[in-house]
Amino acid sequence: MSALLMTNSAFSTVVPTMQLAWDSTSIGLLKECARKYQLTMGSAVEPGWAPRAESVHLRFGQEVHTARHVYDSARAAGKSHDDALDAAVDHALRSTFDYDLMRPWFSDHREKNRFTLLRTIVWYLDEYGPNDPLQTVTLANGKPAVELSFRMQTDMQFCGEPITLCGHMDRLATATFDQRTYIADIKTTGSTLGTDYFSKFSPDNQFSLYSFASKVVYSQPVAGLVVDAIQVAVTFSRPGRGLVPRHPAQLEEWYKDLGYWLEQAGKFARDKYWPMNDKSCNNYGGCQFRGICAHVPSIRNEWLQASFVRRTWDPLRVRGDI
Amino acid sequence: MPLSPLTEPDPKSMDEEMRRLDAIISGDPRALTRPQRDQFVAYLRTLRAQWEKDAANGKTRARAPRLPSGTPVNLEDALKELKL
Numbered sequence: 001m002s003a004l005l006m007t008n009s010a011f012s013t014v015v016p017t018m019q020l021a022w023d024s025t026s027i028g029l030l031k032e033c034a035r036k037y038q039l040t041m042g043s044a045v046e047p048g049w050a051p052r053a054e055s056v057h058l059r060f061g062q063e064v065h066t067a068r069h070v071y072d073s074a075r076a077a078g079k080s081h082d083d084a085l086d087a088a089v090d091h092a093l094r095s096t097f098d099y100d101l102m103r104p105w106f107s108d109h110r111e112k113n114r115f116t117l118l119r120t121i122v123w124y125l126d127e128y129g130p131n132d133p134l135q136t137v138t139l140a141n142g143k144p145a146v147e148l149s150f151r152m153q154t155d156m157q158f159c160g161e162p163i164t165l166c167g168h169m170d171r172l173a174t175a176t177f178d179q180r181t182y183i184a185d186i187k188t189t190g191s192t193l194g195t196d197y198f199s200k201f202s203p204d205n206q207f208s209l210y211s212f213a214s215k216v217v218y219s220q221p222v223a224g225l226v227v228d229a230i231q232v233a234v235t236f237s238r239p240g241r242g243l244v245p246r247h248p249a250q251l252e253e254w255y256k257d258l259g260y261w262l263e264q265a266g267k268f269a270r271d272k273y274w275p276m277n278d279k280s281c282n283n284y285g286g287c288q289f290r291g292i293c294a295h296v297p298s299i300r301n302e303w304l305q306a307s308f309v310r311r312t313w314d315p316l317r318v319r320g321d322i
Numbered sequence: 323m324p325l326s327p328l329t330e331p332d333p334k335s336m337d338e339e340m341r342r343l344d345a346i347i348s349g350d351p352r353a354l355t356r357p358q359r360d361q362f363v364a365y366l367r368t369l370r371a372q373w374e375k376d377a378a379n380g381k382t383r384a385r386a387p388r389l390p391s392g393t394p395v396n397l398e399d400a401l402k403e404l405k406l
Contacts, residue, residue: 086360122363123370236377
């Protein structure tokens, strides 16, 4: 196949419908619903579909992640907490401003809008910035260990091509209380931060992948995963922190299960058919493709074109340094 | 000029300081100065201090962390829930 035709490097060149490089997003989609997976991911030569309207939750989360990245970079460069916080706030102000329309990012979401974003950044970094027991690791090149892209080859193959696991971890940090290294990830939520909230990460596909990969891809042993959760409400943004443990036997089980899931993916790719899991349609407030799948198959493409846009999700696109 | 103030949903709840700062941060961020951003950060810190004070006094609507059984972790809240 000509490389010019390839729109997504994560897919096989032999069977273009088979993904070979898997991140937590694509594995999660596959586990949730094969049809949703295929509609979102597409193939090597055909991009997937994404809603025309921007997801306020996605945007909000990305801005908070970026703010932490900017803050850590400034701190690694020797800036004080206040200067680094200002860099993060300045970046957030600029990235949430539409310079064509000369107006700020508009969100009519009560909890997630520009003001609550800035409040979240300041309250979170004031809490977990200057005196954080999890100090961001500084890499040999002097940069902070944030937005770390990883890629690891597995012992699995498809038609002779190796299967790869990949993704991006938020932050690698050393704990001042035990001098061990942890992976830290930020989540924003509307939920109250308590036992119930943090227990939802065990089991959890994303954190199992991160824990599994961290044992392999980093030179220093990783003790575990920490979630920096921020409850975002109309009048407050409350940060909280929880440990997400994984026993080696749990990671082995996750990896074994993954093999079964990817075998399924191989069959779907060969058959060019991804069955719908109609028990997932109403999860998390409803699948974005529920309205599409509700139509008869012959007219779904027209409906997709009307309310979705083509988008390539390539897990192999690198974000930061490793 | 911004087309709409993008801050708290209810403009009536915004005090004068918030309105003034909102007008500043709703403009072109490239024109903002560090002292202006510092004022905004200071305002957000004031809000946090006030919210924490209110939370400590049970004056916020934030739900207390709950045990898996649904019982609030905070004893005072638990007693309130039981109307004791």
